[in-house]
Amino acid sequence: MDLQQMRYVVAVAETGGFTRAAERCHVVQSALSHQVARLEKELGARLFERTSRRVRLTAAGEAFLPAARQALEAAERARAEVAAASGQIRGTLTVGSIPTVTAVDLPAILGDFRRRYPQVRIHLRAGASERLVGQVRDGALDAAFLGVPPGFRTQGVRDRELALGRHVAVVAPDHPLATRDRVDLGALAGELFVDFADGSAARAQSDAAFAAAGLRREVAFEVSGVELMARMVRNGLGIALLPELFAAGLHGLRGVPLTNGPVRVERLVWSRAAPSPAAAAFLALLDVDTRLPAA
Template identity: 40%
Template sequence: MELRQLEHFVAVAKHLSFTRAAHEVSVVQSSLSSSVSKLEHELGTPLFDRTTRTVGLTSAGWALLPVAQRILREIHAAKEAVAAVTGVLRGRLAVGTIQLLSWVDLPLSLSKFHQTHPDVEIALREAPVDELLEEVIIGELDIAYIARDYSKLPDTIAVLATWDEELVIIAPRDHPLARQGQIFLSDLGEEPFVDFQAGSGLQKVVEHLCEQAHLKRHITLSVTQLDLLISLVRSGLGIAIIPAPVARGTDLASIRIAGPVPHRKLALVSRTPQPSNPAAVALLRDVHGLTLG
């Protein structure tokens, strides 16, 4: 039994898809399937029930999963311990992020970090907030950038930093709203809306904002991808409410919302106030100027 086989098994178990698992571990699907098949042969039992459409864990797979996850976490912790003693950053840094992250240029920040610490393997995972929190809790992610809504975070989550982002309305530049500097949400009852539904926390914040303004939005389209939302608004199929920094990166008109400035809160989270992974500590210091401990 090889460590890589356990990594491949855990990836398939997480996604219940050989295609998505292969993408996560950066191997071709045929190699991943071969690796899992060899592990099943060594153990003498199938770990997955496979059909042409679905993949599911067998009872043996369910029994192996927590053990394999614990082994991988301990291997990760061992690498971190050695790195802490030698003073050389090595190993793996797992970072999670929501789709609409605009406060920090994460690709640029990770690129600079990699140039400074080339021996650190960086894994970046984009997912909805609930999935990111779960993966932080079980140790699959070292840190994660999330969007807060009005629910309480689990007690096992530590907030390392927070930021506020103003929310604005976007519309085509030839839209009548584009000529206004600001507008009350209550005046938008006749406007069609494109709604962003990617589990980023933004959706609940926007719903709460509209409830407070007594606005019942006429939602004509719901999307989960930012690029598609921007294209639909540009095509005149509706207006949308998004963070101001995101709006500034588009060619659309940005209209401020009148009244108290609406905002959403972003948070950088970890399992503990002091991440155990030295690479995570270095990233927080280099990118955000955070000195923990």
């Protein structure tokens, strides 16, 4: 068993076929299939069920895949650590972020990082705050930028508060509220809202603010991204509540300040384990002390 065989198995599992896996790995399909077959013979079990229409993991394949990924990640980490010992930062940096982050200029930070460490592969993953925390905890992300209510507690990760900001009511330019200098939640209670999915941290901030004011509201449209949210507000389907600094950058919409609106805390989270050389270099750009607490 070798790392290349594991790499082929992971590629087949992720692409769903031997042809696409071979294209990803830059080898001919026959060579990839031969190596997977050799590995199956060594293990004494088939890893894939092959039909004319699809390729899928067997029970043995499902059991093998996580271990194969861990082995590949450990090998890459070992190479990165050796390179770091000689003063070179290599490997992979995977960062997660909410779409509405404003506490940092993330593109600028990642651009600076790439100029400093051109041998590091950078990946950015967008998602909801609660999901990003789990991915950092599980090791799928090196760090993540969250936007959460003030009482939100992160579990199993290290974290730092970056900024605290207020939401504004985001309305179309011809909406009756667009000319107001300031409104309270009571003035919004009769409006239809466009918001994120129920149960998400982004939605909870607004729900909590209305509940604290003793008000109910109707969320008529649930969306997964701010681009669709902005388009729906722009077309008069409803209004939205978004962080003030982020809303200021939305073309063709008006952000109306709220007297009792939601408050959002932006946080940076990273793993409790020792970071990889690439992750440590990224966190250093953010002035984060990555030394582990004394036992």
